[in-house]
Amino acid sequence: MALVDESSALTVEKDEAISGWAPAKRVYLGNPLRPDGPFYEKCMRATLEPEPSTKLIRIPSTESPAIVANQRRSPDGFNALDWLDDMRRDYGEDSVWWTAHVKAQFPDSAEGQVYPRDWIDRAISGTQDNLTNSTPCLSIDLAAGRGGDRSVILVRNAFGVLFMEASNSWGMDETANRAKSALDRYNIRCSRVVYDHTGLGEGFRKYLEQVGIVGANGFMGGSEAKNFRGRYDNLKSACAWRLRQRLDPKTNSTRFHIPQEYGQALRPELQAISYELTSKDKIRLTEKDAIRSRIGRSPDLADALVMSFAITD
Numbered sequence: 001m002a003l004v005d006e007s008s009a010l011t012v013e014k015d016e017a018i019s020g021w022a023p024a025k026r027v028y029l030g031n032p033l034r035p036d037g038p039f040y041e042k043c044m045r046a047t048l049e050p051e052p053s054t055k056l057i058r059i060p061s062t063e064s065p066a067i068v069a070n071q072r073r074s075p076d077g078f079n080a081l082d083w084l085d086d087m088r089r090d091y092g093e094d095s096v097w098w099t100a101h102v103k104a105q106f107p108d109s110a111e112g113q114v115y116p117r118d119w120i121d122r123a124i125s126g127t128q129d130n131l132t133n134s135t136p137c138l139s140i141d142l143a144a145g146r147g148g149d150r151s152v153i154l155v156r157n158a159f160g161v162l163f164m165e166a167s168n169s170w171g172m173d174e175t176a177n178r179a180k181s182a183l184d185r186y187n188i189r190c191s192r193v194v195y196d197h198t199g200l201g202e203g204f205r206k207y208l209e210q211v212g213i214v215g216a217n218g219f220m221g222g223s224e225a226k227n228f229r230g231r232y233d234n235l236k237s238a239c240a241w242r243l244r245q246r247l248d249p250k251t252n253s254t255r256f257h258i259p260q261e262y263g264q265a266l267r268p269e270l271q272a273i274s275y276e277l278t279s280k281d282k283i284r285l286t287e288k289d290a291i292r293s294r295i296g297r298s299p300d301l302a303d304a305l306v307m308s309f310a311i312t313d
Helices: 012-020 038-048 081-091 096-101 117-124 172-185 199-210 235-247 260-272 288-295 300-308
Strands: 002-004 026-028 111-113 137-141 151-157 160-167 193-196 217-219 274-277 283-285
Touching (some): 096 274, 117 235, 117 260, 137 172, 137 300, 160 300, 172 193, 172 199, 193 199, 199 217, 235 274, 235 300, 260 300
Parallel strands (some): 002 026, 137 193, 193 217
Antiparallel strands (some): 137 151, 274 283
8 A cells, every 4th residue: 555645745756656566555645735736636536537446535624523522622632723713813714725724625726815905905095093103113125226126115013114215226325324214213223124135135234234223134035934933935935924914804903004105016016926835835925036027027115015024013
């Protein structure tokens, strides 16, 4: 008998190798993470063209004995209502993650939209009275200015975006000076400044220190997502998901506000950001090049907003 766990990660080559063993029985276990690959094909064949020799067993998390018994916690280690509430808050019922892990269904697409349009509309509409009643933070996204890429300075707090400016003509020194001006204007602590530390940003710390911003946090989006609750492929994906959780009206009665003068530019970038579940069952944002091809420019403004969520409120 061949027993395969984490079957969504099974490749065609490995499945062919298993067939070469000619096992009498095969058992494939796994979450239905992606609508492609051998595991998906086998499940779809069993659904659309059932045959006596193949049995498809689908077990949604809502069929856990503890959830059926209405238990907050399970004495036997099964998923219970507390777990279900945590997953609803962390990922949302409209997410690819929820579809795969809770409903036990393959998502319609390998990609899911990180920020639904109506959430963005809610953030941009109206005004927010308590924008100043929270400790602000500042994020700096750096660009060389080639191909329309822009350097961005963004200030936000727990309730929304306070300030944003961008240009494709700033040098490192001007970007640092503008960051210092925003820091002084909004009385931001240096420890609540985060800047893009990859590529151009490797030498940017000295420019910040020259204008008096000492102790800022370097951001490396491809690094490990430490100290984040959830399963994320890298730090940028984790920060993007933290913004998603803040925008979600089901888990936040207080709206996160984006002023219209910033929202009009941010909207297409936020709407273009999508994610996928990796074969290792982690959330990963789609590549920036894919977003650039969708909207015709680099999502620098959205990157600055996402980066700011490396700073906890």
